[in-house]
Amino acid sequence: MTERIPLHPDEALSIVHSLSVAAPREETVPLPDAAGRALPRAVPAPMDSPPFDKAAMDGFAVRADDASERFRIVETIAAGDVPGAAAPGPTGATGELQPGECARIMTGARVPVGTGKVVRVEFTEVNEGWMRLTEPEPLGNVIRRGENARAGSDLLTPRVLGPADLAVLAAMGIGSVSVAVRPMVGIIATGSELRLPGEPLSDGQIYNSNSFSLSAQARRAGALTTDYGIVRDDRAVMTQTIARALAESDVLLLSGGVSMGDYDYVPEVLAECGVTVRFHKLRIKPGKPTLFGTTDRGFVFGLPGNPASTYVLFELFVAPLIHRLMGLTHQPIVHRGELATQLSRRSADRVEYLPARIADGVVEPCAYRGSNHINGVADANCLIRMELDQTHIAQGSVVHVRQI
Ligand code: AMP
Numbered sequence: 001m002t003e004r005i006p007l008h009p010d011e012a013l014s015i016v017h018s019l020s021v022a023a024p025r026e027e028t029v030p031l032p033d034a035a036g037r038a039l040p041r042a043v044p045a046p047m048d049s050p051p052f053d054k055a056a057m058d059g060f061a062v063r064a065d066d067a068s069e070r071f072r073i074v075e076t077i078a079a080g081d082v083p084g085a086a087a088p089g090p091t092g093a094t095g096e097l098q099p100g101e102c103a104r105i106m107t108g109a110r111v112p113v114g115t116g117k118v119v120r121v122e123f124t125e126v127n128e129g130w131m132r133l134t135e136p137e138p139l140g141n142v143i144r145r146g147e148n149a150r151a152g153s154d155l156l157t158p159r160v161l162g163p164a165d166l167a168v169l170a171a172m173g174i175g176s177v178s179v180a181v182r183p184m185v186g187i188i189a190t191g192s193e194l195r196l197p198g199e200p201l202s203d204g205q206i207y208n209s210n211s212f213s214l215s216a217q218a219r220r221a222g223a224l225t226t227d228y229g230i231v232r233d234d235r236a237v238m239t240q241t242i243a244r245a246l247a248e249s250d251v252l253l254l255s256g257g258v259s260m261g262d263y264d265y266v267p268e269v270l271a272e273c274g275v276t277v278r279f280h281k282l283r284i285k286p287g288k289p290t291l292f293g294t295t296d297r298g299f300v301f302g303l304p305g306n307p308a309s310t311y312v313l314f315e316l317f318v319a320p321l322i323h324r325l326m327g328l329t330h331q332p333i334v335h336r337g338e339l340a341t342q343l344s345r346r347s348a349d350r351v352e353y354l355p356a357r358i359a360d361g362v363v364e365p366c367a368y369r370g371s372n373h374i375n376g377v378a379d380a381n382c383l384i385r386m387e388l389d390q391t392h393i394a395q396g397s398v399v400h401v402r403q404i
Pocket residue numbers: 189190191193194206207208209210211255256257258259261303304305306307372
């Protein structure tokens with residue numbers, strides 16, 4: 001399907017989502033390397049966690065039904081010990097508690113058979129091998145076998161693995177995990193005016209900044225990146241680099257050269273390279289000229305050159321696609337807060353995203369002078385969205401903002 005009338009960004013996003021993607025290739029990585037990687041399939045628990053009933057407190061294990069005044073201490077069980085495993089001595093510990101008996105036990109240790117609760121040590125008094133309660137213990141203080149996870153149940157569902165997930169896997173004895181291979185994102189900055197930081201600038205030239213934000217955003221989203229550098233506005237040169245990058249990338253990101261200028265060759269070069277255009281031009285601000293297309297092997301975005309557009313469009317469209325390629329559903333983080341100052345605009349024929357800062361439930365729009373002003377985006381931690389036909393949002397209104 002080729003879509004050439006400006007699309008609502010929500011429709012555009014459903015087009016991106018509607019295209020089928022293959023199940024991700026996977027690779028097995030050791031646990032320390034798994035943080036930040038995408039887990040595309042649920043991991044079943046290989047065993048019960050904890051694998052035995054264990055004490056949650058330092059104290060004394062007693063039977064549930066035992067109303068004794070005092071309890072004979074039959075053994076001391078440290079974390080790692082097996083109850084009753086010590087040679088039967090004068091105390092005669094068997095690993096199973098009888099009425100009137102208790103076992104001194106440490107946090108994390110396996111409780112003896114028959115344990116109903118662990119009385120915390122603070123609620124007891126010990127005298128010559130006997131324990132007496134000084135206060136009733138209201139809690140059980142036993143973590144039962146399988147309480148955290150049952151063998152065979154879903155231990156982790158698909159997600160980007162975080163530090164706690166690594167602990168969950170390690171707690172199951174899992175030392176390596178199969179994660180999605182990182183998609184390869186190619187980046188090309190188009191524009192004859194562009195120079196690299198470090199190079200001298202001549203009159204009329206500017207530095208390429210988009211390649212740096214795009215590459216950091218792509219990596220943050222979980223991808224690997226290849227930077228194809230700057231390509232000047234020359235059809236032949238552009239065709240060559242774009243063809244090579246398309247062949248090597250899962251997602252190719254171009255910035256610049258996609259709108260109505262005389263030297264905006266990107267749409268024709270992409271057509272020449274066999275790209276099927278899925279949409280070109282959105283009812284969005286910033287980012288109206290955005291183009292999205294596909295090849296047999298991957299996806300390509302022609303993002304506008306203005307740095308704020310490039311940044312915002314990546315967050316809205318590219319990050320979700322990268323997540324899909326890794327077998328995940330992208331969930332933008334949305335906060336709600338009260339708008340600190342009113343927002344007004346004359347023309348409301350586009351959905352508009354504005355950089356803002358949210359803190360303590362208050363949303364403060366950033367000083368922002370439009371799509372060329374990446375500085376305003378750098379100061380932001382979220383985006384406010386103004387809907388089609390919405391010209392005004394009153395001060396104090398509750399707005400939903402998207403974290404960036
Ligand atoms: P274009 O989309 O090519 O018409 O570019 C729109 C604006 O963005 C122009 O002011 C360009 O100079 C600027 N621009 C284009 N590419 C980049 C880039 N890679 N880094 C910073 N600014 C850029």
